[in-house]
Amino acid sequence: MKLYELTADFRHIANAAEMAPEDDQDLFAAALLELEGDITDKVEGCCRVLATLKAEADAFRTEEKRLADRRRTIENNHTRLKQYVQDSMTICGRDKLKTELFSVRIAKGSQRVEVTDLDALPEAYTITETKPLKTDLARALKAGKEIPGAELVTGPESLRIR
Numbered sequence: 001m002k003l004y005e006l007t008a009d010f011r012h013i014a015n016a017a018e019m020a021p022e023d024d025q026d027l028f029a030a031a032l033l034e035l036e037g038d039i040t041d042k043v044e045g046c047c048r049v050l051a052t053l054k055a056e057a058d059a060f061r062t063e064e065k066r067l068a069d070r071r072r073t074i075e076n077n078h079t080r081l082k083q084y085v086q087d088s089m090t091i092c093g094r095d096k097l098k099t100e101l102f103s104v105r106i107a108k109g110s111q112r113v114e115v116t117d118l119d120a121l122p123e124a125y126t127i128t129e130t131k132p133l134k135t136d137l138a139r140a141l142k143a144g145k146e147i148p149g150a151e152l153v154t155g156p157e158s159l160r161i162r
Helices: 003-019 022-091 134-142
Strands: 096-098 103-107 111-115 150-154 158-161
Touching: 003 022, 022 103, 022 158, 111 134, 134 150
Parallel strands: none
Antiparallel strands: 096 103, 103 158, 111 150
């Protein structure tokens, strides 16, 4: 029998015991006592399952942390090695290199708009008081127009591997 069925039976018998005459109380008490034992056994079983589930969840949490640490280490190694290759190519004066498997080049940084003073921007280049129209700003700045509060910034060079 399932715990919810035992609990429902216990409640039903307890309610019936309240309505029953005094003579039948011993019979109801024995039935309730037997159900309490069954309920206790079921609760203990549930607690064992809960303990197992908690242990499994803790094991997964530990493994997630281990894998995240490992991922960060690999990402850092990737970043350092990529920078090492880029620095070596720069020192040797090479901006392109072709091997049997890869084409490697140092790409110039892309230009982007940097808003230096939002209040100084002309209204034609803002959507709201806090949101500038960066596409329009970029177009105007690339055309050579001077716009107060905004400037074109070139990002750093980066290594591209194909």
